[in-house]
Amino acid sequence: MPAYVIAEAELTGDPQKVATYSAKLIATIEPHGGRYLVRGAPWQVLEGESKAFTGVIEFPNAQAAQQWYQSPAYQEIVPLRARNTRGRIMIFEGVAAA
Template sequence: MTAYGIAHLRPTGAPTEEVLEYLERIQDTLDPFGGKFLVHGNEIEVVEGEWPGALVMIGFPSLAVAREWYASAAYQEILHLRADHIPGDLILVEGCGPDHDSAAMAAELREAQLTRPA
């Protein structure tokens, strides 16, 4: 099942030389793992709440592959180039399958509430 690496980054100014180097090198770390940028540098339209910063979203073939990419020597070698200069958060998350049904999910949650001890 497809998985995603999602970063909420909060740059504080113009990109440093290190961040530019990170941008130049990251695709080479993604290619062996089938990682593809889905959102990267796009303008964000906030329609509820607040979203200070930028969003980056990378798709991977699976959560296991996303974990392998993050732990890879190639990515760990360049990670500090971004992390030392742009504060942010990064998560890895598995996507929903094509048969995901939010109504069925709600029914399961309702059932769990009914069977939970008081």
């Protein structure tokens, strides 16, 4: 069953370092079967407020998502994001089609 990594991040530091992280990110997800479904600022905020950048990445399963997150390639670029944004990264399992 597919799994989804959902990331929300608000810029708190150097935008160039976050841009470098973003540019290198795709190369870390593809070897684990991941692909972007959503990436960017909200098109419209319907409730509450959001200053966050959001990304949704689909993986074949939760194990692949976890392997991506723990991979040396991804962990190498984590400091670029962690030192310059505030937010969260979560893994969700998909649901079976009705």
